[in-house]
Amino acid sequence: MIGRLNHVAIAVPDLDAAVAQYRDMLGGKVSEPQAQPDHGVTVVFVELPNTKIELLHPLGENSPIAAFLERNASGGIHHICYEVDDIYAARDKLKAGGARVLGDGEPKIGAHDKPVLFLHPKDFCGSLVELEQA
Numbered sequence: 001m002i003g004r005l006n007h008v009a010i011a012v013p014d015l016d017a018a019v020a021q022y023r024d025m026l027g028g029k030v031s032e033p034q035a036q037p038d039h040g041v042t043v044v045f046v047e048l049p050n051t052k053i054e055l056l057h058p059l060g061e062n063s064p065i066a067a068f069l070e071r072n073a074s075g076g077i078h079h080i081c082y083e084v085d086d087i088y089a090a091r092d093k094l095k096a097g098g099a100r101v102l103g104d105g106e107p108k109i110g111a112h113d114k115p116v117l118f119l120h121p122k123d124f125c126g127s128l129v130e131l132e133q134a
């Protein structure tokens, strides 16, 4: 069911510093910051030849990454995003298998303008999983 690795997300306390580090020290190709108010984050993508790194910074009052950054003051790997061919079929299979689909269970439009869903980290080896419609 899961396909390509779309991105690995890193929550960062200082987005400008993270962008400078990825661009200037690591030589990465970085995007402009994109506000994602529906997701409570601002994102910057670092494009690698085989995947992307998503730098995440909280946006707004109830950001879902706020508690994570409180626990990880210097930042940390926050989620991994796999592509799936049919996000509704994937969701239904996961729910039937007892996995917790976060939020109201309906896909939201993600940073690539495609539907995304999140799965509870406690159900997947302690790692928050994002699924993105391929």
Ligand SMILES: C[C@@H](C(=O)O)C(=O)SCCNC(=O)CCNC(=O)[C@H](O)C(C)(C)COP(=O)(O)OP(=O)(O)OC[C@H]1O[C@@H](n2cnc3c(N)ncnc32)[C@H](O)[C@@H]1OP(=O)(O)O
Residues within 6 Å of the ligand: 009, 036, 039, 041, 043, 054, 056, 064, 065, 067, 068, 077, 078, 079, 081, 102, 103, 109, 110, 111, 112, 116, 118, 120, 121, 122, 126, 127, 128, 130
């Ligand atoms: C733009 C879009 C895109 O790419 O298209 C995005 O990525 S948006 C990216 C941002 N959006 C999301 O993350 C949406 C889905 N995320 C959520 O709904 C939330 O972040 C939760 C996953 C439910 C966690 O929320 P919160 O940290 O407030 O919950 P909590 O403090 O009660 O934590 C419950 C337990 O899960 C653990 N926990 C929390 N976040 C975790 C993470 N990212 N990775 C691994 N473990 C994690 C905590 O340590 C805790 O474990 P213990 O109980 O053992 O202490």
Ligand SMILES: [Co+2]
Residues within 6 Å of the ligand: 007, 009, 054, 079, 081, 130
């Ligand atoms: Co993501």
